[in-house]
Amino acid sequence: MKIGFIGLGIMGSRMAANLIKAGYTVHVFNRTPEKAEVLKGDHVHIKKSPEMVAMDSDVIFTMLSTPEAVQEVALGDEGLMNGMGKGKVWIDSSTVNPSFSRQMAELAEQLGFNFLDAPVAGSMAPAEKGELVFLVGGKKTIVKYCAPLFKVMGKKFIHVGDAGQGSALKLVNNLLMGLSMYAFTEGLVLGESLGIDKALIFDMMEGSPIAAPMVSLKRQKISTGDFSAEFPLQWLQKDLQLATQTAYEQGIALPGTNIIKEIFALAKQAGLADKDFTAIYQYLSKEQSQ
Numbered sequence: 233m234k235i236g237f238i239g240l241g242i243m244g245s246r247m248a249a250n251l252i253k254a255g256y257t258v259h260v261f262n263r264t265p266e267k268a269e270v271l272k273g274d275h276v277h278i279k280k281s282p283e284m285v286a287m288d289s290d291v292i293f294t295m296l297s298t299p300e301a302v303q304e305v306a307l308g309d310e311g312l313m314n315g316m317g318k319g320k321v322w323i324d325s326s327t328v329n330p331s332f333s334r335q336m337a338e339l340a341e342q343l344g345f346n347f348l349d350a351p352v353a354g355s356m357a358p359a360e361k362g363e364l365v366f367l368v369g370g371k372k373t374i375v376k377y378c379a380p381l382f383k384v385m386g387k388k389f390i391h392v393g394d395a396g397q398g399s400a401l402k403l404v405n406n407l408l409m410g411l412s413m414y415a416f417t418e419g420l421v422l423g424e425s426l427g428i429d430k431a432l433i434f435d436m437m438e439g440s441p442i443a444a445p446m447v448s449l450k451r452q453k454i455s456t457g458d459f460s461a462e463f464p465l466q467w468l469q470k471d472l473q474l475a476t477q478t479a480y481e482q483g484i485a486l487p488g489t490n491i492i493k494e495i496f497a498l499a500k501q502a503g504l505a506d507k508d509f510t511a512i513y514q515y516l517s518k519e520q521s522q
């Protein structure tokens with residue numbers, strides 16, 4: 233099975249590296265070509281376009297920032313659609329909205345190839361260790377065919393349902409992640425304003441039923457102020473935006489998400505877009521001190 237991998241950012245570069253390590257031949261493309269250079273090796277073929285990746289591969293992964301980026305890579309000039317054909321599979325692991333995934337699945341069906349949405353839970357470290365959790369939407373037979381690939385890059389894959397359902401569960405995941413990190417941050421800012429040491433707040437909350445276990449994983453970043461990106465703040469803001477867009481499509485209301493996504497939007501505009509999403513703490517504490 234020849235693999236294609238398009239999008240070699242924080243996540244994609246590590247996921248592709250694991251496929252290469254497992255012995256697969258991988259055809260890669262990244263918009264900024266230098267990022268593909270680090271993957272050089274006997275089994276790696278750097279291509280000049282998504283179309284060329286698709287032409288030479290059986291299963292093509294995309295791991296791109298936004299639905300707009302996926303659309304450009306898929307449908308743009310020299311896009312991957314041009315290189316797809318019967319029997320091939322496109323797996324979109326980007327975090328996008330479910331209705332967008334369903335659109336891509338319909339397009340694939342019309343053009344005679346297969347599509348799965350398979351976004352991932354887990355950040356930079358799990359991507360590196362091959363410990364992601366794939367949330368998969370699409371046909372069962374295709375999920376089964378691709379299972380060995382999910383097992384190389386992940387510790388688990390969950391077949392959630394038809395096309396779009398992987399993206400649906402991923403948005404639920406990121407809504408909870410964004411809102412719980414934001415809630416913890418407000419608690420921290422209040423506690424510190426009252427003279428409680430940050431370390432004491434972490435010590436008390438860690439392992440308690442009150443704070444999400446994610447708080448432990450992010451303690452180091454928040455305590456040291458090293459907000460180098462594992463999960464960029466701008467992509468969390470995008471995911472909250474996509475959750476509210478999806479709520480509109482579903483005819484439901486997400487009042488809390490709407491408010492918090494705008495606070496992340498302000499943090500993004502304040503220059504924290506490329507920082508880790510935990511930099512929301514930096515934003516909030518700075519705002520309070522002004």
Ligand SMILES: NC(=O)c1ccc[n+]([C@@H]2O[C@H](COP(=O)([O-])OP(=O)(O)OC[C@H]3O[C@@H](n4cnc5c(N)ncnc54)[C@H](OP(=O)(O)O)[C@@H]3O)[C@@H](O)[C@H]2O)c1
Nearest residue numbers: 239240241242243263264296297301326327355462463467
């Ligand atoms: N980081 C995490 O912890 C994490 C965890 C789970 C899911 N995700 C999701 O996974 C996806 C990738 O995240 P990431 O953290 O790896 O982001 P990233 O480091 O910013 O990488 C984004 C990738 O998308 C490419 N891209 C963006 N716009 C493009 C366009 N118009 N045409 C072609 N390529 C384009 C970038 O190319 P360039 O290199 O040229 O910019 C890069 O390869 C996102 O949907 C994110 O929400 C991230």
